[in-house]
Structure formats: structure tokens, C-alpha cells
Amino acid sequence: MYMRSEPKEHDRDNQATRQPGNDGMRTLNYQRNHFFVLGSCVGLLALACQPTPSPKSPTKASVNAPSKSAQGDLGSPDKAKTSSLVVYSGRSAGLMEPLFKQFEDKTGIEIKARFDKSTQTLANRIASEGNKTEADVLLAQDSGYLGALAKAGLLAKLDEEVTADIPAAFKDKDGRWTGVSGRARVLVYSPERVKVEELPKSLEDLTEPKWKGRIGWAPSNASFQAHISALRNVWGEDKVKAWLKGISANAPVVYPKNSPQVRAVSKGEIDVGWVNHYYLHKLKAADPGLKVANHSFSATGDPGNLMMVSGIGITKASKRKKPAQRLVKFLLSKQAQTYLAQKIFEYPLNPSVKPHTDVPSLGSKLANVDQEALTDIANTVKLLRELGLQ
Amino acid sequence: MLVSLPVLGLWFAYHQPAGLLIPPPLSFAGLPALVLKTLGLATVVSACALGIGSWLAWTVTRHNFRGRSIVNTLAVVTLATPSYLVAAIIREEFAPAGTIGGMLDLQGQFTGFWPAALVLTVTCTPYVYLLMKAAFQESPQAEEEAARCLGATGFRIFSQILWPRIRTSLSFALILVCMYVVSDFGAVAVLDCEVLTWELYKARGSRDAIILGFGLMGTVLPLLAGIRLVHGETRQEIGIVQRKQSRPRSSGGATALTWILLFVIAGFGVVLPCTALLNWLISGLRHGIDFAPVLRPALWTLLYAGLGSTFVLILAFLPAYLSTKMNQKQSGLVENLIYLTSSVPGILVAVGLLQLVIGLKRTTDDSSWMTGILAYGEACGVILMIGYGMRFLSQAYASLKPTMQRLDVRQTESARLLGASAARRWWLVTIPAMKPGLIAAFTILFLSIAKELPITLMLIPLGQTTLAYRIFDAQQEGALPDVGLAGLTLLLMALLLQVTINRRRAHD
Numbered sequence: 001m002y003m004r005s006e007p008k009e010h011d012r013d014n015q016a017t018r019q020p021g022n023d024g025m026r027t028l029n030y031q032r033n034h035f036f037v038l039g040s041c042v043g044l045l046a047l048a049c050q051p052t053p054s055p056k057s058p059t060k061a062s063v064n065a066p067s068k069s070a071q072g073d074l075g076s077p078d079k080a081k082t083s084s085l086v087v088y089s090g091r092s093a094g095l096m097e098p099l100f101k102q103f104e105d106k107t108g109i110e111i112k113a114r115f116d117k118s119t120q121t122l123a124n125r126i127a128s129e130g131n132k133t134e135a136d137v138l139l140a141q142d143s144g145y146l147g148a149l150a151k152a153g154l155l156a157k158l159d160e161e162v163t164a165d166i167p168a169a170f171k172d173k174d175g176r177w178t179g180v181s182g183r184a185r186v187l188v189y190s191p192e193r194v195k196v197e198e199l200p201k202s203l204e205d206l207t208e209p210k211w212k213g214r215i216g217w218a219p220s221n222a223s224f225q226a227h228i229s230a231l232r233n234v235w236g237e238d239k240v241k242a243w244l245k246g247i248s249a250n251a252p253v254v255y256p257k258n259s260p261q262v263r264a265v266s267k268g269e270i271d272v273g274w275v276n277h278y279y280l281h282k283l284k285a286a287d288p289g290l291k292v293a294n295h296s297f298s299a300t301g302d303p304g305n306l307m308m309v310s311g312i313g314i315t316k317a318s319k320r321k322k323p324a325q326r327l328v329k330f331l332l333s334k335q336a337q338t339y340l341a342q343k344i345f346e347y348p349l350n351p352s353v354k355p356h357t358d359v360p361s362l363g364s365k366l367a368n369v370d371q372e373a374l375t376d377i378a379n380t381v382k383l384l385r386e387l388g389l390q
Numbered sequence: 391m392l393v394s395l396p397v398l399g400l401w402f403a404y405h406q407p408a409g410l411l412i413p414p415p416l417s418f419a420g421l422p423a424l425v426l427k428t429l430g431l432a433t434v435v436s437a438c439a440l441g442i443g444s445w446l447a448w449t450v451t452r453h454n455f456r457g458r459s460i461v462n463t464l465a466v467v468t469l470a471t472p473s474y475l476v477a478a479i480i481r482e483e484f485a486p487a488g489t490i491g492g493m494l495d496l497q498g499q500f501t502g503f504w505p506a507a508l509v510l511t512v513t514c515t516p517y518v519y520l521l522m523k524a525a526f527q528e529s530p531q532a533e534e535e536a537a538r539c540l541g542a543t544g545f546r547i548f549s550q551i552l553w554p555r556i557r558t559s560l561s562f563a564l565i566l567v568c569m570y571v572v573s574d575f576g577a578v579a580v581l582d583c584e585v586l587t588w589e590l591y592k593a594r595g596s597r598d599a600i601i602l603g604f605g606l607m608g609t610v611l612p613l614l615a616g617i618r619l620v621h622g623e624t625r626q627e628i629g630i631v632q633r634k635q636s637r638p639r640s641s642g643g644a645t646a647l648t649w650i651l652l653f654v655i656a657g658f659g660v661v662l663p664c665t666a667l668l669n670w671l672i673s674g675l676r677h678g679i680d681f682a683p684v685l686r687p688a689l690w691t692l693l694y695a696g697l698g699s700t701f702v703l704i705l706a707f708l709p710a711y712l713s714t715k716m717n718q719k720q721s722g723l724v725e726n727l728i729y730l731t732s733s734v735p736g737i738l739v740a741v742g743l744l745q746l747v748i749g750l751k752r753t754t755d756d757s758s759w760m761t762g763i764l765a766y767g768e769a770c771g772v773i774l775m776i777g778y779g780m781r782f783l784s785q786a787y788a789s790l791k792p793t794m795q796r797l798d799v800r801q802t803e804s805a806r807l808l809g810a811s812a813a814r815r816w817w818l819v820t821i822p823a824m825k826p827g828l829i830a831a832f833t834i835l836f837l838s839i840a841k842e843l844p845i846t847l848m849l850i851p852l853g854q855t856t857l858a859y860r861i862f863d864a865q866q867e868g869a870l871p872d873v874g875l876a877g878l879t880l881l882l883m884a885l886l887l888q889v890t891i892n893r894r895r896a897h898d
Contacts (some may be wrong), residue, residue: 047726052798086852092866092867093855093863094684094863094869094872096684097682098680111853112852112853113852113853114852114853115863117863117866118595121595123593124596125597125748128595128748129748129751129752130752132751132752132754132761134768134852136767188786220592230560254582255582255869256582256866257868259866259867260868261484263868264485264499265787266485267485267486267488267495268485268497269485269486269499270499279868284871285677285679286673286674286679286869287677288677288869362457373710
């Protein structure tokens with residue numbers, strides 16, 4: 001406890017009492033600074049929180065007449081962004097953000113994307129959230145999870161005229177999802193360390209002892225799992241199990257994804273990697289000195305020459321199906337398909353767009369596998385776990 | 391209460407309906423091996439970090455040699471570099487065709503247990519250095535000198551005089567490093583080291599999350615108990631003041647060893663990352679590739695680091711204030727609860743909170759107010775802030791409590807006697823007196839949140855990315871030029887903040 005006391009004489013010489021005006025100014029400035037900081041933070045937070053406008057309460061701009069400028073078959077862009085879409089993308093941000101930007105510029109529909117390396121996690125989340133999912137669209141790296149969601153009744157039907165040009169083999173027969181681009185499974189190899197005649201003619205040849213310690217693979221990757229699902233359909237469970245055991249006996253090096261394998265081959269960590277074809281072209285575009293090449297199995301219709309499709313589906317719970325359909329239409333349009341072919345080096349599924357000149361046609365070597373076969377991911381993961389590969 | 395949120399989330403994850411996409415759950419049989427591997431990594435890293443950090447601290451505090459101040463600065467500058475960035479660089483540079491891998495003719499990919507141990511040693515050594523430096527500074531050199539004069543051997547001086555003084559700090563450093571390693575996510579994810587945190591991330595959408603979460607908490611809690619036990623003993627030793635002693639010149643061998651160790655730590659922690667990132671950036675520019683934009687992630691990083699620091703400081707304010715008013719037992723209880731909350735590893739906080747949100751969405755009605763709150767909570771980053779609050783609460787508390795303890799009660803009493811209301815006393819007396827401590831705490835939290843990865847990766851609102859997110863994403867894709875650009879931006883930001891923190895520490 002402190003005793004009350006009279007202020008001492010010398011306190012009157014205290015600077016605070018000598019210049020009360022300055023003290024008041026200092027206090028005012030102090031308060032102003034803090035209010036400014038607080039105000040900035042609140043302002044920034046307000047900018048950050050941009051809740052998606054509800055489709056039930058259209059903004060003023062959306063009731064205006066559409067712009068007169070011709071924008072092709074995607075419809076005219078609204079002058080203000082009147083709608084938005086939530087996209088769950090299993091494809092990377094680096095790949096999809098330029099396409100999303102093009103879509104936004106063309107249509108005025110804002111895309112809010114959640115990117116996740118694992119399409120499985122995104123698909124699980126949609127399945128788990130059910131009709132409360134915020135996702136309008138799922139962009140999957142592989143059709144497996146799209147098929148699984150469609151089977152569970154969680155995807156809406158797409159406009160038939162939008163997907164009319166897509167080959168039947170690359171879309172759902174009930175119209176609940178469609179492929180967007182083709183991705184071929186290949187072996188990436190080092191021409192310096194592996195002669196062409198040494199390369200396997202069939203996927204089964206990878207179990208030969210000469211490949212011990214020289215193979216890379218990514219069992220946790222969605223493309224790998226989709227391919228194993230296809231193999232289970234073509235070869236049967238027992239043969240796939242024996243093949244996986246044979247590969248495991250060759251001590252393959254495990255990678256989390258495909259692109260590290262391509263770099264690993266160029267760096268000498270491994271001699272061959274089991275990847276998707278376009279990674280080579282993408283990395284070579286950034287580093288022309290990369291000494292790697294792609295190899296497709298020469299045996300006709302070998303199941304190693306699988307064409308998988310990245311795909312898109314609209315969730316049944318989506319309250320923005322019209323803008324979602326526009327996104328599907330855009331991704332299948334010449335503009336987006338040309339981007340996917342020329343910049344990402346994938347196989348376009350729109351027949352009016354040609355693949356990149358560096359990307360070879362697979363022709364008769366392509367395996368004849370129903371895309372539906374890629375949807376049985378759960379049992380594939382179960383098998384991989386049994387064998388200790390996951 | 392906060393610590394129960396991720397636990398509840400894991401419970402929801404375990405009880406989610408058996409959907410078409412949920413793989414069969416892991417059994418508990420695999421858990422002991424994972425725990426052992428995690429603890430093995432912690433043991434190796436703590437042994438190495440303790441050895442290197444203690445030696446550097448010893449030579450800096452006890453000896454005089456040319457470049458001593460450089461050693462003092464460089465030993466801690468590695469704190470600015472996130473572990474996932476060091477891991478990404480080391481992984482690439484030590485690959486067979488990488489710069490260092492090529493020189494050393496290494497075979498195979500540089501991933502797994504030992505590379506993770508190297509990276510975590512580099513990032514943990516500064517913590518040991520700071521703790522042991524303080525311990526050595528508080529240990530009176532006069533006693534050692536006296537013993538030396540009386541003919542005691544070096545070993546006797548160490549065992550009878552020095553060891554009793556530093557053993558508590560050494561134990562504290564050991565357990566702290568173990569805790570850090572067990573909780574680390576970034577480095578083990580990039581280097582694909584199969585430990586609890588990385589496995590938990592891979593299992594984040596499934597029922598396995600609760601088994602792995604259980605294993606992780608079971609590993610962390612004994613370490614936390616150890617920290618609290620040892621920390622109590624450490625506190626009693628703080629406050630010994632000794633006069634500045636002259637330092638003898640260091641021997642040639644000792645100096646050489648110091649520089650070699652510093653080369654390892656600062657080399658891998660700062661020099662190599664800066665060089666490699668710059669190299670990747672230049673390579674990308676030369677080949678004319680399209681860089682992923684980095685301005686927006688940088689702005690989001692600044693925004694969330696600022697907001698997060700403010701939120702965590704506010705959260706820690708009341709407990710820090712109350713603990714200065716309570717008796718020792720009550721204050722100890724408050725501290726234990728705070729440290730328990732922050733002991734939950736970041737990845738577990740992230741997975742738990744995410745599963746909690748998904749689980750609540752699943753179980754509540756469409757029209758219920760809870761659904762609306764969850765939607766806005768996710769969109770506005772409230773869930774993210776809660777994650778940061780849990781993770782960094784103890785850091786804020788540890789910074790605020792000494793600040794509050796140093797407050798001069800006489801000033802507020804004088805203001806009260808002069809008629810100032812409680813609000814005015816707080817605003818005009820208490821807050822300005824706390825300002826240096828608040829700024830220091832804010833800066834430390836800002837740096838920690840800017841570098842933070844797992845919570846940001848999983849809880850950041852739709853459509854937003856931070857620099858940490860961008861680096862991790864680009865590294866996974868093998869887009870090294872993007873890693874270079876985003877990494878340099880984050881490193882620059884972190885280095886500036888770290889220099890500020892070091893300067894304030896030196897000033898204090």
C-alpha cells in the first residue's frame with residue numbers, strides 16, 4: 001500500500017509538468033498510431049473475409065443486362081464479378097491457376113480454389129461433408145475418385161452438349177464426370193545409363209533382376225493407384241500381387257510424386273521411373289539440359305501403356321451448378337485444351353486440338369482399359385497396404 | 391479447453407461413416423515402430439545439436455579469438471531459415487547430380503532418416519546455443535579460476551564446478567530439442583522421413599489420424615512433463631550476476647573446431663540456402679519460365695502473421711497478467727495448462743481442427759446456426775487463428791509474463807492516486823510500460839507464424855496461399871525456380887525480423 005503524499009518540489013521541475021502540452025500531443029499521437037494500426041488490421045481482415053455471395057440473393061450487377069461484347073459460347077462476362085465457384089483441385093496450383101485466371105477474365109466468375117496434392121483427401125472430404133460441402137467442382141488428377149464419387153451419388157449430371165465431343169472411353173457413361181486431358185503412363189529413363197534395347201518391352205519385364213535398385217515409383221500417388229486399379233482389372237488380383245512383389249524384390253526407390261522421379265533420373269538417383277508422360281516435357285521446358293527420355297512399352301496394348309484422364313465433376317450439393325457447367329465447358333473449350341496441350345504437354349480430349357509436337361501419339365500401343373476400372377481405389381489401397389507398400 | 395478441440399476432431403475422424411474412399415485403418419501394431427523411429431531421430435538430433443551448440447557457446451563465452459562476434463551472430467542467424475526450406479535445398483544439392491552430391495559422388499536420393507537428422511541438427515543448434523550461452527554466462531568463472539589456481543585438473547573443474555551449474559540447462563536444451571524434432575513437420579515431409587508427423591499428414595483424411603495422433607501425443611507429453619520439471623529448477627538459478635571476466639585467448643585447435651562447426655551450421659542453415667535459391671531463381675529467369683506469382687502469397691503471409699501475432703498476444707495477455715497476481719501454485723497450474731496447449735504439434739492441431747470442422751458440418755443441420763458459423767469461421771480464417779493461438783500461446787506467454795513482472799506498481803498506484811480511472815491507467819501507464827516487451831513478443835510471434843507450415847497448409851481459407859505454402863507446394867512439384875523465388879522472399883523477410891530480434895535481445 002502506498003501513502004498519499006504531497007507532490008515534492010522537485011517534481012514540479014519534472015519535464016511532464018513543464019510541458020503539459022507536449023505530453024498531451026504525445027498521448028494523442030500514441031493513440032492515433034494505435035488506432036491506425038488496429039484500423040489497418042481490421043481493414044485487412046475485412047478484405048480477407050470475402051464470403052461467397054449467396055446465389056439466392058443476387059447482387060445488383062447480376063440483374064443488369066449482359067455486356068454486348070461477343071465472348072464466344074461461354075456467355076458474356078458480367079461487368080462486376082457476380083458469382084463465384086468453389087473448386088477442390090487435386091491438380092496443382094501452378095498448373096490450374098493460369099487456367100482459372102483465363103476463366104475469370106472471360107466470364108467474370110471468381111474461382112476460389114482449395115488445392116491439395118491428394119485427390120483422395122479432397123474426395124474424402126466431399127464424401128464426408130455430404131450435402132454440406134462447400135465444393136462446387138472437383139478437379140481430379142485421375143478419374144478414379146470421380147468415378148467413386150459418382151457411384152456414391154455425390155456428383156451431378158453434366159450438360160450433354162458440353163461433353164458431346166469427348167470420346168466415350170474418357171467420360172462417365174451416365175454423364176456425371178468427364179475427362180479433361182489425357183495423361184499417359186510411361187517409363188522415364190536415362191539414355192546415358194540405359195540403352196534403348198535394354199528397355200522393357202512390357203510392364204511385366206520390370207520384375208527382372210537386372211532392374212534391382214534402378215527403379216523409382218510413387219505408391220502413394222493417385223496416378224500410381226489408378227494404374228494399379230487398371231492392372232487389377234486387366235490381369236486379375238493374383239497376377240498384380242505377384243507383379244508388385246516382384247517389383248518390391250527389386251528394391252524400388254520410393255518417391256512421394258512423379259516429378260521428383262524425373263529429376264531423380266536426370267540426377268542419377270535411379271535409372272527408370274514410372275511416371276506420367278508430361279512431367280518430362282514440363283521439366284525440360286524449364287531445364288533443356290535435362291538428360292531424360294520417355295519410353296512406352298512396345299508390346300501392343302500392353303497395360304503399361306495406360307491413358308488416364310484428369311477429370312472434372314460437379315458436386316450434387318452445389319448451389320452454383322450453372323457457373324460450374326460453364327467451368328466444365330471452358331476446360332473442354334479450344335482455348336483451355338490448347339493451353340493444356342501446349343503448356344502442360346498433356347493429350348487434349350477436344351478432337352479439334354492437336355497434342356504438342358514433342359508428345360508422340362500412342363496409337364495401337366494404347367492399352368484398352370475401361371476408365372471405370374480405375375475407380376476401385378479403396379481395394380487398391382487395401383492391397384498396397386497388405387503388401388506393405390503404403 | 392483449446393487442447394480438447396483437436397482431440398474432438400480426431401474423435402470425429404474416427405467415427406466418420408465408412409465411406410467408399412476410406413482405406414482400412416492402420417492397426418496399433420505399427421505404432422511402436424513409428425514412435426521408436428521418431429524418438430530415435432530426436433535422440434540423434436539432440437546429441438548432435440547439444441554437442442555443437444554447447445561447444446560454440448563455450449568458446450564464445452570463455453575464450454577470446456578473432457571473429458568471436460561473427461560466431462556469436464552466425465550461430466543464431468539460422469533461426470530465420472525454416473526447416474522445410476533447408477530440407478528442400480539439401481535434398482536437391484545432395485542428389486547424385488546435385489552440386490554437393492556430384493562432388494562427393496553420392497548415389498541414390500538423399501532422403502530419409504539421416505538427411506532429416508542433418509537438417510534438424512542445423513535448425514535446432516541455435517536454440518541450444520542460446521540456452522547454453524546463458525548458462526555459461528551465469529556460471530561464475532572466478533570459481534573455475536580459483537580451482538585452477540589450487541591445482542584442479544580440467545576434468546575436476548568440469549565435473550565439480552561447471553557441471554552442477556549447467557546440467558539443468560543442458561537437460562532443458564536436450565528435452566526442448568527432442569520436443570522440436572518430434573513436432574517437426576516441414577523437414578520430415580520434404581525428406582520423406584517416416585515419422586509420426588509425416589504419417590499423420592498422409593493419413594489426415596482417414597481414421598488412421600486418431601491412432602497416429604494418439605501416438606504423437608503419447609510421445610510429446612512425457613517430453614512436456616520433463617520440460618516443466620527441468621524448467622522449474624532452471625528458474626532458481628537465474629539471477630546470478632557476475633562481473634565481466636577477461637577471456638583467455640583460445641588455442642588454435644579449439645578455434646579451428648569452432649569455425650568448422652560454425653561453417654556446418656551457418657553454411658547449411660543460411661549460406662547454402664541463399665546460394666541455392668538464388669541459383670534456382672536465375673536458372674528460371676534464364677530459361678524464361680512462367681513463375682507462379684509471389685506477391686499475393688507474400689501479402690497473405692504478412693497479413694496472417696500480423697493478425698496471428700496480435701490474436702495470440704491478446705489470448706496470452708490475461709493468463710500472463712493473472713499469473714503475476716496469483717500465488718505460486720495457481721500460477722504453476724496456469725503455466726502448465728498453457729504449455730500443455732502449445733505442446734500439441736502443429737500438424738496434430740491442423741488435422742484435429744480440420745476434422746472437427748468437417749465432423750461438425752456432417753452432424754449438424756443445414757439450417758443450423760452452427761453450419762453458418764463454421765462456414766464463416768473457415769472463410770475468415772478464424773479456424774486458422776485458433777490453430778495459431780494453440781500453437782504459439784506458450785511463446786506469447788513466455789514473452790509477456792516477464793514484461794508484466796517488471797511493471798512498476800508504484801507508477802499505476804501514483805496514477806490511481808491522481809484520480810485516473812482503471813482504463814486510463816491501463817492505456818496511459820501500463821501499456822506504454824509494456825511496450826518494449828509487447829513489441830519484442832510481437833516480432834518473435836510474427837517470425838514464427840510467417841514460417842509456420844502445417845497449420846497454414848491445412849487451415850488457410852479458400853483461395854489464399856502464403857509463402858510457406860507456396861514453397862512446400864513448389865518443392866513437391868519439383869518447380870525449383872518457384873521454390874527459389876518464394877524461398878528468397880520468405881528468407882529475406884525472416885532474416886530482417888531475426889536481426890531485429892537479435893538486436894533487441896542484445897539491447898535488453
